[in-house]
Amino acid sequence: MTPQSPLQELLNALALYSHLPSDDQQAVLDLPFRVRNLDPGAYLVREGDQPSQCSVLVNGYAYRQKVTGIGSRQILSVCVPGDAVDLQNMFLSISDHSVQMLTRGTVADVPRQAMQDMVLTRPAVGTAIIQLTLVEASILREWVVNVGRRDARARIAHLLCEFAVRLESRNLHSHEGFELPMTQEQLADATGLTSVHVNRVLKGLEGEGLISRRRRHIQFPDWRALQDAGDFSRRYLHLSDVDIVGERPAVTPNLV
Amino acid sequence: MTPQSPLQELLNALALYSHLPSDDQQAVLDLPFRVRNLDPGAYLVREGDQPSQCSVLVNGYAYRQKVTGIGSRQILSVCVPGDAVDLQNMFLSISDHSVQMLTRGTVADVPRQAMQDMVLTRPAVGTAIIQLTLVEASILREWVVNVGRRDARARIAHLLCEFAVRLESRNLHSHEGFELPMTQEQLADATGLTSVHVNRVLKGLEGEGLISRRRRHIQFPDWRALQDAGDFSRRYLHLSDVDIVGERPAVTPNLV
DNA sequence: CGTACGTTTGATCTTTCTCAATAATGGTGG
DNA sequence: CCACCATTATTGAGAAAGATCAAACGTACG
Numbered sequence: 001m002t003p004q005s006p007l008q009e010l011l012n013a014l015a016l017y018s019h020l021p022s023d024d025q026q027a028v029l030d031l032p033f034r035v036r037n038l039d040p041g042a043y044l045v046r047e048g049d050q051p052s053q054c055s056v057l058v059n060g061y062a063y064r065q066k067v068t069g070i071g072s073r074q075i076l077s078v079c080v081p082g083d084a085v086d087l088q089n090m091f092l093s094i095s096d097h098s099v100q101m102l103t104r105g106t107v108a109d110v111p112r113q114a115m116q117d118m119v120l121t122r123p124a125v126g127t128a129i130i131q132l133t134l135v136e137a138s139i140l141r142e143w144v145v146n147v148g149r150r151d152a153r154a155r156i157a158h159l160l161c162e163f164a165v166r167l168e169s170r171n172l173h174s175h176e177g178f179e180l181p182m183t184q185e186q187l188a189d190a191t192g193l194t195s196v197h198v199n200r201v202l203k204g205l206e207g208e209g210l211i212s213r214r215r216r217h218i219q220f221p222d223w224r225a226l227q228d229a230g231d232f233s234r235r236y237l238h239l240s241d242v243d244i245v246g247e248r249p250a251v252t253p254n255l256v
Numbered sequence: 257m258t259p260q261s262p263l264q265e266l267l268n269a270l271a272l273y274s275h276l277p278s279d280d281q282q283a284v285l286d287l288p289f290r291v292r293n294l295d296p297g298a299y300l301v302r303e304g305d306q307p308s309q310c311s312v313l314v315n316g317y318a319y320r321q322k323v324t325g326i327g328s329r330q331i332l333s334v335c336v337p338g339d340a341v342d343l344q345n346m347f348l349s350i351s352d353h354s355v356q357m358l359t360r361g362t363v364a365d366v367p368r369q370a371m372q373d374m375v376l377t378r379p380a381v382g383t384a385i386i387q388l389t390l391v392e393a394s395i396l397r398e399w400v401v402n403v404g405r406r407d408a409r410a411r412i413a414h415l416l417c418e419f420a421v422r423l424e425s426r427n428l429h430s431h432e433g434f435e436l437p438m439t440q441e442q443l444a445d446a447t448g449l450t451s452v453h454v455n456r457v458l459k460g461l462e463g464e465g466l467i468s469r470r471r472r473h474i475q476f477p478d479w480r481a482l483q484d485a486g487d488f489s490r491r492y493l494h495l496s497d498v499d500i501v502g503e504r505p506a507v508t509p510n511l512v
Numbered sequence: 513c514g515t516a517c518g519t520t521t522g523a524t525c526t527t528t529c530t531c532a533a534t535a536a537t538g539g540t541g542g
Numbered sequence: 543c544c545a546c547c548a549t550t551a552t553t554g555a556g557a558a559a560g561a562t563c564a565a566a567c568g569t570a571c572g
Contacts, residue, residue: 064397066397074401088394127347137392140396144399145330152560200520200521452553
């Protein structure tokens with residue numbers, strides 16, 4: 001509603017894991033940046049690049065990706081608004097993967113040096129950024145498990161659960177379900193399957209009453225059953241173990 | 257040869273990615289710690305734990321691991337001497353995965369607070385630790401690709417290549433090859449395969465002349481061909497893009 | 513209105529898993 | 543030093559999940 005800095009989203013993301021003192025918050029908002037509007041498929045970073053800025057996703061979705069020697073693609077994670085897309089590149093010079101827009105959207109480019117200075121001189125911000133990075137690593141570990149040790153049905157169900165909870169934790173979707181910003185082929189590349197098989201699995205889940213679909217809009221008529229099918233537990237998202245000890249069901253009231 | 261602090265290994269690991277001023281080096285060596293000897297299979301951290309110390313692997317090997325609801329195990333990474341096993345737990349309270357010893361070995365437990373203070377008050381150490389964490393994340397991304405988009409033969413070949421290069425970069429094995437510290441079942445859990453199939457693939461690689469084996473000792477008669485089979489490029493290990501720009505073939509003279 | 517992209521469906525083929533059994537190997541106690 | 547036991551490695555045969563190939567169908571958009 002109210003006009004706000006594009007970097008407000010970044011602040012929200014950081015606030016998920018730590019409380020930032022208000023001068024640190026201000027420092028984040030005062031970061032220099034330049035805004036860009038991007039189309040689906042546009043690259044934010046390319047594998048091998050040595051980027052001089054750190055892009056923050058302001059709105060829209062993006063994904064991390066790597067391509068094998070024989071040309072198949074693996075999607076490594078989906079970035080949501082507020083994600084700092086290449087923290088990696090702040091401390092490692094050469095990017096080891098690519099980041100592309102999934103939907104149309106906007107990013108704010110922050111000079112690498114400014115971001116780095118802030119992380120190193122403001123312990124609270126540094127802690128928050130490290131926490132974000134560690135949560136991303138935790139999600140990555142869960143993806144290894146998903147792709148390595150679950151069958152197709154569980155992989156898809158797990159991905160849908162993860163996405164729903166992550167969106168919910170950032171207040172990006174309503175109880176009604178959400179708009180999945182990916183094609184079935186992208187879903188396949190995220191789960192290590194083929195698009196043909198993804199299609200069949202989705203139909204299967206729909207037939208079982210675990211999801212319902214109208215185009216890419218997904219709803220969860222039986223959230224509990226979907227979690228079971230996907231062997232999903234939100235623990236690895238670390239949504240409530242930094243500030244608050246124990247469960248905090250209020251975060252996703254309608255999904256518990 | 258010379259008696260040295262158990263934390264020397266940690267320092268070596270940090271030095272791989274940054275040059276540390278000598279007072280920072282000393283600060284690392286001055287960290288308080290307690291040493292423990294552990295048998296294979298011993299847990300360093302359990303999923304769900306809230307550990308109060310950060311363990312550094314001094315010698316031997318360990319692995320990160322998660323178990324799915326139906327009981328299958330996925331190995332997420334192999335830790336080598338010098339790895340700080342739970343940096344995660346320094347900034348996130350609840351561990352999202354387990355770490356177990358692969359071989360007999362020793363760890364040095366550093367109090368969480370001491371480690372955290374050092375990271376936050378010494379920018380050079382903080383930078384080095386963040387770099388280590390980011391390289392681990394990069395390796396994790398490559399594992400997602402490996403498990404998600406490569407066939408069995410490539411997965412095994414890739415794993416062998418990665419392990420060889422990582423050991424080499426820390427001077428932990430000779431040109432002759434190395435002692436693989438894993439059973440075929442653990443290899444299977446690392447690659448999302450079954451031990452039966454791992455066995456067949458290993459025999460296949462041996463038959464093709466890409467590796468040779470005497471028990472768990474692996475040699476590489478045709479290193480180039482093995483890399484090709486595994487679609488392996490060491491770029492994602494970030495071994496030479498922090499301090500030094502461009503390739504530095506000296507790191508693994510016999511493996512290039 | 514047509515074109516491009518995404519989805520859906522069917523038929524067939526491969527890779528990898530499962531189940532089962534046998535053979536090495538290393539460690540241990542006598 | 544040797545016999546025994548628990549692990550680990552190896553091999554075979556059959557089953558299954560998912561891939562591949564091919565085609566038709568929708569839908570959005572210029």
